[in-house]
Structures are given as structure tokens and as C-alpha cells.
Amino acid sequence: MSETRVHLSKTEPAAYQALDAFARTVGDICAANGIDDRLKEIVMIRCSQLNGCSYCARLHVDRALKAGLDTDTITQIPTWRESGVFSDRERAALELAEAFTFIAEDGVSDEVYDLVGSVFTEKEYAALSWACISINAFNRVVIAGRYPVPPRTPQAQA
Numbered sequence: 001m002s003e004t005r006v007h008l009s010k011t012e013p014a015a016y017q018a019l020d021a022f023a024r025t026v027g028d029i030c031a032a033n034g035i036d037d038r039l040k041e042i043v044m045i046r047c048s049q050l051n052g053c054s055y056c057a058r059l060h061v062d063r064a065l066k067a068g069l070d071t072d073t074i075t076q077i078p079t080w081r082e083s084g085v086f087s088d089r090e091r092a093a094l095e096l097a098e099a100f101t102f103i104a105e106d107g108v109s110d111e112v113y114d115l116v117g118s119v120f121t122e123k124e125y126a127a128l129s130w131a132c133i134s135i136n137a138f139n140r141v142v143i144a145g146r147y148p149v150p151p152r153t154p155q156a157q158a
Contacts, residue, residue, distance in 0.1 A: 005145045019137060026130045033123040035131070037067035039093055042086075043128060044135045045077050046097045051139040055147045060135075092119040093128055100132035 009016035030040050041064035048056035064074055076083040080094050096116045099108045116125055 007145050008141050023134045026134045030127045033127040035127045041067050043093050043097045047101045047135045050101045053139040054149045055142045092116045
């Protein structure tokens, strides 16, 4: 098994820059359509967890903390169906995140589409969908390239 992989973002930076610009546009669409950073980061974390992308999971956990999520909520994301900490909007967004991540299995089922549509407006649904598409694309780039996730350095004690 080869440990060194082609680093797609360095080998073809124009494509990566286009993907990054796409992600920034998606962020703007989310903000313009009522999807706050808290909700967006919950979706980003869940997709990254499901894809097994530790690099993106770490990145989005850091962003989630900055967006005001607490560690308890973040640790509940993998068990969101059993957890009581998520709102109806967050639960619907998590359903959509899972549907988009596993889209090859069932597509976005009528059940998920109807559930999400009962909670979100068309613009919110579209924004969340684009967010799922964006993070799933990044997960594939990172996983294929085996981007390393080094241990964090211990923080100095105050």
C-alpha cells in the first residue's frame, strides 16, 4: 500500500481552487438563505464522519466550536437519532446529510425529501443540498490523497 499519494490540490491547483471557490459560494448561499454556521457545520461534520474523512471532520469541528457549538453537541452528532440535543431543523439537516452522503444507495428518498421539505423552505433545502455536495466532494479529494491528520500539540497550561 502506497503511503505517498498524488496531492490533487497541488498537482492541479486550478481544479482545487475552483472547488474552493464553489465551497465559498455555497457558504454565501447558506448564509443568504437562512442556514447559519451552526447548522452548516453540523452537516459538514456528519458527512465527513460518514465518509471517514478525519481531516475534514477535524476542520469542521474547529469551525463548529467557533460557530458556538459545544463539545457535548458535537459528540452527539454520530448518535443524533438517539440524542435529544438536536432541534427539528438540525435533525432534518442530518437526515439530508446522510441521504446525500449515501446517495448511490437510495438517492434522496421521498420520505427524506418530504421530511426535510416540511421543515425547510425551498431555498434552505437547496442551500443545505449544495453544502452536502460540497463537503462530499472535499471528502473525496482528501481521502483519495490520504491527507494526514497529525496529533495536536498540547496547549500550554495557564
